[in-house]
Amino acid sequence: MYEGVVQDLIDELGRLPGVGPKSAQRIAFHLLQADPVDVRRLADVLIEVKAKVKFCSICFNVSEDEQCRICRDPRRDPTVLCVVEEYKDVVAIERTREYRGRYHVLGGAISPIDGIGPEQLRIRELMTRLADGTITETILATDPNLEGEATATYLTRMLKPIGLRVTRLASGLPVGGDLEYADEVTLGRAFAGRRSADD
Structure with a gap:
């Protein structure tokens, strides 16, 4: 645990999808060491994206x-x-x-x-x-x-x-994959979606 605003930053970064506690800490310390101009640019883009981006009406x-x-x-x-x-x-x-x-x-x-x-x-x-x-x-x-x-x-x-x-969409085995590592659903769909070897 860190003091005040540093811990707040780590906590907020940790709420992002795919960012665990260690990654959040690493990003926070990167931002602390980064040039203030780069950090300001990131902050501006975050604010701008929330203000400008919406969902297509269709x-x-x-x-x-x-x-x-x-x-x-x-x-x-x-x-x-x-x-x-x-x-x-x-x-x-x-x-x-x-x-x-x-x-x-x-x-x-x-x-x-x-x-x-x-x-x-x-x-x-x-x-x-x-x-x-x-x-x-x-x-x-x-x-x-x-x-x-x-x-x-x-x-x-x-x-x-x-x-x-x-x-x-067709689905099945990825190119370069091994049969032994394929789950049952993927392997089952690969069998169901099989096609002629001549194609």
Whole structure:
């Protein structure tokens, strides 16, 4: 334990996702030793991002405008919608340069243990977007874990009666991985999604 404001800084840094007590302490001491100009620039950017960044009114991705650049882009396919859990998932998919449709960010995944049910996600807004009939395919790109699977299953049950084509991202074994280290779900999906060796 440190005195006053130093401990306050360590505590606040430790509240960030993925930052444990040791990392928080290391970052705090880095900031203490850093040039005051660099620290001020970091503080200014943190304040500016909170003031300027909001959620897109259509897909709920992060944006500095009313609509994000993807929703404003007329070259994107308006008939295909990729449903993701978080904003970072949009960035990951965009990096592949394989997808040219639009997105819908749920804001999380169904997780009863964390008190997150369908009501806490942007599922109502998703259903509103699908109501006009423009979208013909919905790609469920939730994480391949228990919460992501629960969310995808829930959404599939809601979307199938509408007559939409509902697809899931292929998943299975990573390139360079060893079978012995694969969990049952990953290995099971790899078997279910197998394809011809000629492809």
